[in-house]
Every structure is written in structure tokens, then in C-alpha cells.
Amino acid sequence: MRDVIRWKQAVLLALAVTVVGCSSNSNKELPPAELTDFKEEVTLSKVWSESIGDGQGKTYNMLVPAVESNTIYAADTQGIIKAMDRMNGNVQWKKDMEMPISGAVGVGSGMVMFGTLRGDIVALDAANGEERWRAHVKAEVLAPPATNGNVVVIQTQDDRLVGLDASNGNQLWVYDSTPAVLTLRGTSAPLVTNQLAVAGLSTGKVVALDIRNGTPVWETRVAIPQGRSELDRVVDIDGGLLLSGGTLYVSTYQGRMAGLELESGRVLWQRDASSYAGVAQGFGSVYVAEASGTVEGVDERSTTALWSNDQLARRQLTAPEVFSSYVAVGDMEGYLHLLSQVDGRFVGRTKIDGDGLRARPLVVGDMLYVYANSGKLEALTLK
Numbered sequence: 001m002r003d004v005i006r007w008k009q010a011v012l013l014a015l016a017v018t019v020v021g022c023s024s025n026s027n028k029e030l031p032p033a034e035l036t037d038f039k040e041e042v043t044l045s046k047v048w049s050e051s052i053g054d055g056q057g058k059t060y061n062m063l064v065p066a067v068e069s070n071t072i073y074a075a076d077t078q079g080i081i082k083a084m085d086r087m088n089g090n091v092q093w094k095k096d097m098e099m100p101i102s103g104a105v106g107v108g109s110g111m112v113m114f115g116t117l118r119g120d121i122v123a124l125d126a127a128n129g130e131e132r133w134r135a136h137v138k139a140e141v142l143a144p145p146a147t148n149g150n151v152v153v154i155q156t157q158d159d160r161l162v163g164l165d166a167s168n169g170n171q172l173w174v175y176d177s178t179p180a181v182l183t184l185r186g187t188s189a190p191l192v193t194n195q196l197a198v199a200g201l202s203t204g205k206v207v208a209l210d211i212r213n214g215t216p217v218w219e220t221r222v223a224i225p226q227g228r229s230e231l232d233r234v235v236d237i238d239g240g241l242l243l244s245g246g247t248l249y250v251s252t253y254q255g256r257m258a259g260l261e262l263e264s265g266r267v268l269w270q271r272d273a274s275s276y277a278g279v280a281q282g283f284g285s286v287y288v289a290e291a292s293g294t295v296e297g298v299d300e301r302s303t304t305a306l307w308s309n310d311q312l313a314r315r316q317l318t319a320p321e322v323f324s325s326y327v328a329v330g331d332m333e334g335y336l337h338l339l340s341q342v343d344g345r346f347v348g349r350t351k352i353d354g355d356g357l358r359a360r361p362l363v364v365g366d367m368l369y370v371y372a373n374s375g376k377l378e379a380l381t382l383k
Helices: none
Strands: 003-007 012-015 044-051 066-068 071-075 080-085 091-096 103-108 111-115 120-125 131-136 151-155 161-165 171-175 182-184 196-200 205-210 216-221 242-244 247-251 255-261 267-273 279-282 285-289 295-299 305-309 321-323 326-330 335-340 346-351 362-364 367-371 376-382
Touching: 066 103, 066 362, 071 103, 080 111, 111 151, 120 151, 151 196, 161 196, 161 205, 242 279, 247 279, 255 285, 279 321, 295 326, 321 362
Parallel strands: none
Antiparallel strands: 003 012, 003 182, 044 376, 066 071, 071 080, 080 091, 103 111, 111 120, 120 131, 151 161, 161 171, 196 205, 205 216, 242 247, 247 255, 255 267, 279 285, 285 295, 295 305, 321 326, 326 335, 335 346, 362 367, 367 376
8 A cells, every 4th residue: 555654653654555465475566456347337427627736745645625515625735725616616716825735624614624734723714715713733634624613623643632612713622542553644534513523543443522622422442453563453543434314434444344323332333344445325235445445335234245346456445435326436546436336346437537536535416526636626427
């Protein structure tokens, strides 16, 4: 894997996705699987496309766009932020913040928020891009802030959660957690409700805090570190949390995927999995893009695999997303694949950009938004 992983007390290391699942006795990395031909059943049609500066940049950033109402917001690593009509791509406003953005973008309650490697947090007015306030959290921010309108929650690279006053950015509380010795380069984005701030940590735990004061409400371990080396014991929750109804869906690297009861943290179901990308959910099934490149559909009730597609092995997949009756997933060469939710077969494919796809696809209604590494933001629909 070309992901960068961070040695908390020393240096940055590299971990290759291509090694995942391969024999430890082999020194030769296998190449990404070649794409095979199939009978195309559905076609994706481009509605509009817009360039967002330098996109993800040359380091391993995960800048995912966000939608509020009929506006989609996207940022690049150099500080460009654009607000666009999500239906036609017309630019409503553009700002050059003249600062590198690493955790982008969060939206909610009329604000657009982002973080930087220096720990700066900036909130803009979603209507016009004017700055509302700035704050500082003293650590790298690699995921978008989240808000419920009263509190803005930040998750930092060192597993801290910080609550800021949404009206002015003043610090309300801090939750400290001891991070794992070795972690993937990145963090999941926190989720917030009216009562809780929920986050996945590098130790394989999920924690829920009282949104008002940062006091822990519950803590659940999803994955237990195993193995002799620190590399073997990496169980980061990097792929993001997914909330649907009262169930919180989570996946860990070299660990498990699970469904948790939001209010209590009780494990409703769990299954062995290794994913740094995350999961999607729909129609009683959960879909996961494994670190190996295998995509699986899992029945929530029985936790058994409904289907498994290993034809994208070692292609460094994005998180999956449910789109109509299909599962959409991108890869390192810039292809967007559509798989059937029923049996996982390929039903459609289109190439978005030669620089590859890393950010999770975003689905709103009948539109699918894909943000390529190069900065191309493309809106697609089924033809």
C-alpha cells in the first residue's frame, strides 16, 4: 500500500497495500489485478465536471467533498475551496485560503469547515465563503470537522477529540486518548448528533462522548491488536463511521467490521475484515472494500457473506457507496466500478481520471459525485 503510516514517536513509514494478503516469505509484490471484460448492463453519464485546483496533492490526503441542500463543496490541498450547484456544477463562490488544507470539508448549520496539518480550524459562511472564525487544536487534522449547530467536533491525528463553540470557535472541551504506537496515516471523521460525538480511534476502539462536555458515554473495542510486530498489530479505524437509523457501522484495518447500537455502543453484529476505506449500507446488507481489493456484500442479520468479488485485487480501492441498485467503488487507476448489490458482478465501469481515485464517492439522490486525485470533480447519473 502506498498509504503512509505514522510512527507516533519517530518517523513516517510506508505500508504497501499490495503486500496485504501475500506471503510473508515473498519479496516480490504482485501487481494490481488486470481489469477483465464483462457485459455492460448500465451506463454512467457525465452531467458536469469542475476542476478543484490541485486536488489531493502529492501526499496521501483524503479530501472528500460534502453536500448541504443543493450545494456541493470541495477543497484542494493548496487552499482552494469551491461551492457549486450540485445539479449543474455552476460555481457559486470560490475562496483561496492561502493555506494547505488536510482535513476537508465538513458542512452543516450554514458553515463550511476544514482543518490543516498545523492544527488550524477555519469555519466559513456556506452561503458566500466569508470567514466566520478560526481556532487552533495543536495537532494535525486529517479529517473534516463535524457539527450539530452548537458544537464543532475535531478529531486530530493523535486521537484527541476537541469540541469548539460553533458560534465563535472557542474551545469547550478536550478528550484525550492514548494512540497506538503505529497507525495508518489518517483518521476517520467524527460523527455528531444532538447528544453524542462519536469517533473511531487508532486502537480499534469506538468512543461516544457527551456532546456538551466531552465526557465519555460509552467505549467499545471493535478490533483487538494481534501479532508479534507493531505492523501486524495496526487496527486503525480510518475508513470513517457510517450512521443509519440507530446503527453505527464501522470497519477496522486488520480487524473487524461491526454494527453497533448508537445509544449504548452494544455490538449488534461483527465479522472479521480488514479495511482502511470503510463500508456502505443498503437494503439490509453491508458492503466493504477490503484492503486486499476484495469487495464483499454481507447480510446484516446473519453476518454471512452474500457475495465476494476479488477481481479488483491490489487496486487500492476507495470506500464503497450504494448508488441505486448498485455498489460504486473507485480504484488507483481512476476507474469507477459498478457492482450489482445482488451478487457482486460487474455491471458498469467508466474511467474518471488517470491520476486515480482515493476519496469515497458521494451519492445524493440520483447523482453520483466522484472527486479524482487530480482535482477533477465529476457528477454522474445512470443513463
